[in-house]
Amino acid sequence: MKFIRKYIFLIVVLLNAFCLRAQEIDTVQTDASVESLIENFVEELDAEVDFTELVEDFQFYLQYPMNLNDPDYDVLKRVFNLSDYQAYQLKSYLTVTGEIQTLYELSSIQGFDKQTVYRLLPFVKVEPIRNPYKINLKQVFKYGRNQLFVRTQGVLEEQLGYSEASDSLLEARPNARYLGSPYRLYTRYGFNYQNKIRFGITAEKDPGEEFFKGSQKNGFDFYSAHLFIRDFGVVKSLAIGDYHLQFGQGLTLWTGMGFGKSSNIASIKKRAQGIRPYTSANEYGFMRGAATTLRYKDFEWSLFYSKNTIDAAVDSLNAEEFYIASLQETGFHRNATELAGKSASWQQLYGFNLTYKREFSKIGLTMYESTFEKDYLKNTSFYNQFDFSGIKNQCVGVDYEAYYRKAGFFGEVSASANGGWGVVNGLNMQLDPMVGISLVHRFYSVDYQNLNALAFGEGTQNANEQGLFLGANMIFSSKLTLDAYYDLFSFKWLRYRVDAPSNGSDYLVQLNYTPSRYTSVYVRYRAKTKALNNSSDVFLNKIYPSEKQNFRLHFSHRLMRNLSIKNRVEWTAYDNGVDKTKFGFLMYQDVAYNFQKIPLNVSVRYAIFDTDSYDARMFAYESDVLYAFSIPAYYYKGSRWYFLLKYKIANNLDFWLRFSQTWYVDRDLVSSGLEEIQGNTKTEIKAQIRLKF
Numbered sequence: 001m002k003f004i005r006k007y008i009f010l011i012v013v014l015l016n017a018f019c020l021r022a023q024e025i026d027t028v029q030t031d032a033s034v035e036s037l038i039e040n041f042v043e044e045l046d047a048e049v050d051f052t053e054l055v056e057d058f059q060f061y062l063q064y065p066m067n068l069n070d071p072d073y074d075v076l077k078r079v080f081n082l083s084d085y086q087a088y089q090l091k092s093y094l095t096v097t098g099e100i101q102t103l104y105e106l107s108s109i110q111g112f113d114k115q116t117v118y119r120l121l122p123f124v125k126v127e128p129i130r131n132p133y134k135i136n137l138k139q140v141f142k143y144g145r146n147q148l149f150v151r152t153q154g155v156l157e158e159q160l161g162y163s164e165a166s167d168s169l170l171e172a173r174p175n176a177r178y179l180g181s182p183y184r185l186y187t188r189y190g191f192n193y194q195n196k197i198r199f200g201i202t203a204e205k206d207p208g209e210e211f212f213k214g215s216q217k218n219g220f221d222f223y224s225a226h227l228f229i230r231d232f233g234v235v236k237s238l239a240i241g242d243y244h245l246q247f248g249q250g251l252t253l254w255t256g257m258g259f260g261k262s263s264n265i266a267s268i269k270k271r272a273q274g275i276r277p278y279t280s281a282n283e284y285g286f287m288r289g290a291a292t293t294l295r296y297k298d299f300e301w302s303l304f305y306s307k308n309t310i311d312a313a314v315d316s317l318n319a320e321e322f323y324i325a326s327l328q329e330t331g332f333h334r335n336a337t338e339l340a341g342k343s344a345s346w347q348q349l350y351g352f353n354l355t356y357k358r359e360f361s362k363i364g365l366t367m368y369e370s371t372f373e374k375d376y377l378k379n380t381s382f383y384n385q386f387d388f389s390g391i392k393n394q395c396v397g398v399d400y401e402a403y404y405r406k407a408g409f410f411g412e413v414s415a416s417a418n419g420g421w422g423v424v425n426g427l428n429m430q431l432d433p434m435v436g437i438s439l440v441h442r443f444y445s446v447d448y449q450n451l452n453a454l455a456f457g458e459g460t461q462n463a464n465e466q467g468l469f470l471g472a473n474m475i476f477s478s479k480l481t482l483d484a485y486y487d488l489f490s491f492k493w494l495r496y497r498v499d500a501p502s503n504g505s506d507y508l509v510q511l512n513y514t515p516s517r518y519t520s521v522y523v524r525y526r527a528k529t530k531a532l533n534n535s536s537d538v539f540l541n542k543i544y545p546s547e548k549q550n551f552r553l554h555f556s557h558r559l560m561r562n563l564s565i566k567n568r569v570e571w572t573a574y575d576n577g578v579d580k581t582k583f584g585f586l587m588y589q590d591v592a593y594n595f596q597k598i599p600l601n602v603s604v605r606y607a608i609f610d611t612d613s614y615d616a617r618m619f620a621y622e623s624d625v626l627y628a629f630s631i632p633a634y635y636y637k638g639s640r641w642y643f644l645l646k647y648k649i650a651n652n653l654d655f656w657l658r659f660s661q662t663w664y665v666d667r668d669l670v671s672s673g674l675e676e677i678q679g680n681t682k683t684e685i686k687a688q689i690r691l692k693f
Helices: 004-016 032-045 050-063 075-077 084-097 103-108 114-123 137-143 167-172 337-339
Strands: 145-155 183-193 195-204 222-232 237-244 276-278 289-298 300-309 312-316 322-327 346-358 361-376 390-404 407-416 423-434 434-443 464-477 480-491 504-515 519-534 540-560 565-576 582-594 600-611 637-650 655-665 681-692
Touching: 050 114, 075 084, 103 114, 137 480, 222 276, 276 289, 423 504, 434 655
Parallel strands: 322 361
Antiparallel strands: 145 183, 145 681, 183 195, 195 222, 222 237, 237 276, 237 289, 289 300, 300 346, 312 322, 346 361, 361 390, 390 407, 407 423, 423 434, 434 464, 464 480, 480 504, 504 519, 519 540, 540 565, 565 582, 582 600, 600 637, 637 655, 655 681
């Protein structure tokens, strides 16, 4: 740990130098709850994902705050994570007292602790309720906002996949190099009128993919377009092009993001949006076609149809019969093998959802049929023999929500065509204004087959799992709160890398201290245990409990009108039950400064890390250009730093520049395969420009 101790003094001095008394300002930092959700999501998935859709609503309400005298309770719960209890108390307050006169009144509403109020303030306002106005085209194009983004990024060091190769090597191994340039290119145009009329197009080329040549003569490798209309007479929503479907608790049909466990226990209840436009650059998991929701009194009727090409590995039974051996979800088309699977098949999906909805209760029915162009016949092993195979599948489910007094109930039951089924039920209850609890039980049979399910659970699929989650939130004072949960789960059949029935647990305790609107501290401990094969015995894979423990101390503070800092220290320990325990350490310092005389914002981070192995890795959210995301995994030994500049060239023109570098002390090679770098550093540069008109 000499490497770590060498820099501790530097970090502490830097932190103390900035911890001085200064004036306050009402500026907005990245929402801490959003950062926590993203970090948890990436840690479980361990993949690169575009989170654009997650932050779009935050960006919209940052520019156009919601009037709390005429609130959209669905948005307050779905976007800003208000609990059913808090939403109910807000409605009761408005009913009894009339319109809110000032945002300071929020603190007097039961259930609105300081952290909740601070989280809401940048996104809400209070003003008299205005009469609704009719939409006309002149108004739409006059007050609608257009945005055009252009972004490029790349790794500065030469990676093996882009290095020179002899003709003989490429002839013997066609996949030994990537076909395209090492840069990612991204462009996006979007039009938005009050979140009621939206249309746009997104295009992206991944590193290694060709651009206007070879296999990509049409330019970008991926294109997406959408038109979305909301609240137009009986039409609650209409989507044409690319879109997402989200109903109930995600057990029957849910595409897009679906977050699970986090320190915010209210987030375990999914907030389905029904139909929403697709705007990210993820190249899988979305619908392409048309969908609409029609509203009549308390009934909502959603109809949807999608036919989308999919990436797949296609194999043959004979010269005339072909089948899908596996689905490919990376979106990469950089060499001959990846290109062979591009749009190799299609998937068609159509169905409906019928919902009876009141303000704080609803019940819904969802039915759909999904069809592949070719039979899906994955390679069968003992652990996956109950997974879906074939060309067609149907699923039907019933979901419900109800709020009574201080308790909110929710759940869904669903069945697939083969007779497999699943059920999830939950309860959010406010025992008193200072104590809230959440309870979720789920049971997913081993043969429940649904490739479009994303309900609460531990596994990557909603099958072969049962579990019980218990969470609690306690408010000790206006400054001190506690979040905790315990999740106990079991798998009655084999799983990938687990050759026997198994069980596990996951628990978290987080203490939050918020002495002022501009200072927050939290301490977190999390421990997760799951079974895993150990192949040290050549005759039999023995099952051992693997446990990962994390301890984190996080501090953020706004020092003055234009200066803020964040600091984190985190330890981790990984024990697979056989080998020596692996340990890890991470520490970082963030500084963000907004210049007063020039339109320039600067964010800087310096981090040091030391882990014994990849299994002891840690993740940390980083500031990035708008609608781009960086959540790197820290492992091995080294340091990482980045700086982010945002310069406002004109009122309608913004420019971002981001430079980051990871330096490894104990490595001579970075990454592996075609991503391999000869050396001990990896440097990335990213630039983006936004035009608003």
